Amino acid sequence: MLPVPYRVVARTVETDDSATLRLEPIGARVPHPNAGQFCMLYARGIGEVAISISDAWNGTLVHTIRDVGAVSRALSGAPPGAVLGVRGPFGTDWGLDSAVGHDVVIVAGGLGLAPLRPVVLGALHRRAEYRRVTLVAGARSPGEFLFRAQLAEWAARADIDVELTVDRPGAGWDGPVGFVTEPLGRLDVEPSTTIAFVCGPEPMMRFSANVLLDKGLAPDRIRLSLERNMQCGIGVCGHCQLGPLLVCRDGPVVDYVTAEPLLSAREL
Amino acid sequence: MTDDLARFSLLRGLSAAQRAKVWSTAQEVSIAAHHRVFDEGQDARRCWLIRSGQVALDTTVPGRGLVVVQTLGAGDVLGWSWLVPPRRWHFGAVTLDPVQAVEIDTVRLSALADADPALGYRLALGLFEAVLARLQNTRARLLDLYGSPRER
Numbered sequence: 374m375l376p377v378p379y380r381v382v383a384r385t386v387e388t389d390d391s392a393t394l395r396l397e398p399i400g401a402r403v404p405h406p407n408a409g410q411f412c413m414l415y416a417r418g419i420g421e422v423a424i425s426i427s428d429a430w431n432g433t434l435v436h437t438i439r440d441v442g443a444v445s446r447a448l449s450g451a452p453p454g455a456v457l458g459v460r461g462p463f464g465t466d467w468g469l470d471s472a473v474g475h476d477v478v479i480v481a482g483g484l485g486l487a488p489l490r491p492v493v494l495g496a497l498h499r500r501a502e503y504r505r506v507t508l509v510a511g512a513r514s515p516g517e518f519l520f521r522a523q524l525a526e527w528a529a530r531a532d533i534d535v536e537l538t539v540d541r542p543g544a545g546w547d548g549p550v551g552f553v554t555e556p557l558g559r560l561d562v563e564p565s566t567t568i569a570f571v572c573g574p575e576p577m578m579r580f581s582a583n584v585l586l587d588k589g590l591a592p593d594r595i596r597l598s599l600e601r602n603m604q605c606g607i608g609v610c611g612h613c614q615l616g617p618l619l620v621c622r623d624g625p626v627v628d629y630v631t632a633e634p635l636l637s638a639r640e641l
Numbered sequence: 642m643t644d645d646l647a648r649f650s651l652l653r654g655l656s657a658a659q660r661a662k663v664w665s666t667a668q669e670v671s672i673a674a675h676h677r678v679f680d681e682g683q684d685a686r687r688c689w690l691i692r693s694g695q696v697a698l699d700t701t702v703p704g705r706g707l708v709v710v711q712t713l714g715a716g717d718v719l720g721w722s723w724l725v726p727p728r729r730w731h732f733g734a735v736t737l738d739p740v741q742a743v744e745i746d747t748v749r750l751s752a753l754a755d756a757d758p759a760l761g762y763r764l765a766l767g768l769f770e771a772v773l774a775r776l777q778n779t780r781a782r783l784l785d786l787y788g789s790p791r792e793r
Contacts, residue, residue: 390789441790483787513787540782542709547737549695549712552781558774559714574786580777 374607376415376458377401379434381451387519391439391484392449393427396457402432406462408469408491409598409626412436413606415458416447423603423621424448425488426462427520434459437487437519463606465626467596469495472568473502478560480581481510482553482573486519488598488625489572493527500532507534507560511553511577515539515546536560553577554584564589572598579636582629595629597636646743649690651718651767659760666749670742678719678734685728688720688747694740698732711775712737718771723747 379396386392403412406426414436415421422444428435438449451457469492477496481489489508496506508527512518518537528535536556538549549556553573562585569585571578578597585595601613601620608622616635618624646652646660655663670689672678678689681700689696696719697709710732713719719742722730754761 390791439789511787513785517787538712540785540787549714550697550709551711552778554781555712555778556714559716576781576784577786580781 374460374605376413376421376460377403378456379459381453381455381457382433384451384453387437387521388517390441390449391437391519393435393437393519394448394451394457396434396436396459398432399456403434403459403461405429405432406434407466408495409467409488410462410464411488411603411606411621411625412459412461412463413603414438414448415460416444416451417456417458419447420444421458421460421604422448423463423600423606425598425625427487427490428494429491437484437490439484460606463603463621465624467492467570467598467626472496473499474566475503476505476563476567477503477507478557478562478567478569478585479506479508479510480553480557480569480571480573480585481508482577482581483512483517484519485571485573485577485598486510489570490520490523492570493533497527497530497533504566505534506532507536509536509538509553509557509560511538511540511573513539514541515543515548552580554580557581557584558587560588562588562590564591564594567594569595571595575599575636578632582633586629592629592633596626597629597632598626599624599632599635646690649716649718649743651690651764651771654763654767655760659757659763662753662757662760663745663750663764666746666753667743670744672736672740672742674736674738674740676736678736679730681730681733683730685720685722685730686746686748688718688723688745689740689742690745691715691717691719692741692743694742695737696734696740697737698734700732707733711779718768720747721768721772723751724765724768 378399383395411425414424424436427437440446440449542550603621604612608619613620696713698711699707699709702708
């Protein structure tokens with residue numbers, strides 16, 4: 374339960390209020406995470422928050438952090454050389470292995486692309502094991518997409534379909550304009566051979582799930598990543614309770630059978 | 642060909658005979674990329690069922706020029722201002738890439754619908770479904786869900 378010290382070895386500014394940090398262990402390392410899990414990141418003397426893992430290899434962890442408060446501001450602004458504490462990885466994963474042999478539809482809204490990046494990377498790494506792979510990602514404006522260079526690389530590949538859309542086009546954007554449900558709605562989906570991975574603001578996930586349900590996907594073929602106030606990370610403190618779930622332990626990734634009644638409740 | 646039209650949600654509720662009537666007012670068209678299909682304010686006398694390619698709906702905003710408000714793609718219907726007075730386009734439309742579409746003469750289609758209320762009802766329901774989907778998507782954008790919590 375004690376944070377393990379990691380050093381920031383690279384910091385990439387993603388948007389006006391978010392950055393991606395590459396962390397390497399100084400000594401001991403946390404176990405290798407599965408796609409979809411999160412770590413508790415600790416800014417010394419300030420506090421600790423749950424941050425999804427946007428990539429990981431050989432002990433290196435990559436986290437993409439949005440500045441929304443004191444702790445996340447300290448973390449997202451941490452320069453190379455800074456030392457942060459890491460606990461984890463915690464929670465359930467996307468279960469990408471169970472999608473082998475299926476069409477994979479990845480639906481990301483805003484920062485939701487961060488926890489989904491390991492799904493894209495994992496599917497591309499073992500590309501032959503999956504059928505069609507499609508990424509549908511939405512952002513408020515073109516400059517607010519995460520991983521823009523990587524998105525461009527993926528879009529140029531023939532083995533993944535990338536559909537990007539923005540709510541508000543800016544100068545120089547000649548791509549689609551509309552909510553993420555619009556390109557999603559235009560996708561040809563074979564319900565019996567498709568697994569969908571969805572992450573973003575909860576209403577966006579709900580609306581996207583509705584589109585997928587309309588296309589005939591069974592709710593257990595739709596997986597979402599939930600976000601709550603995770604603190605202990607091991608299902609003890611109860612801060613992240615959502616109905617019957619302790620999201621840090623029973624989530625963050627759950628299927629829509631579990632999520633639907635929770636997301637449609639006005640308040641829990 | 643008329644069976645093929647059933648893939649468009651606008652026409653899904655129509656019988657084969659009704660789709661054949663619609664097809665009698667239609668033709669397949671290819672539209673080059675970056676072609677302006679119509680301008681805001683022009684008479685609305687046609688609509689298009691997009692088979693492939695993308696079309697941007699735009700409007701002029703002083704100081705910003707032409708602003709794209711939405712993009713349409715395969716399976717979408719382009720143009721419904723023909724249905725109700727004053728039958729003028731509320732936005733402009735320009736293709737973003739080569740577009741294949743079914744172009745419908747809506748003056749003839751409206752006459753058919755007037756003469757055959759069962760067809761008109763099914764068409765109206767199909768259009769309502771399309772309008773509702775676009776309204777819901779627009780409402781979702783209005784929520785500005787991707788903004789930072791610090792902005793709220």
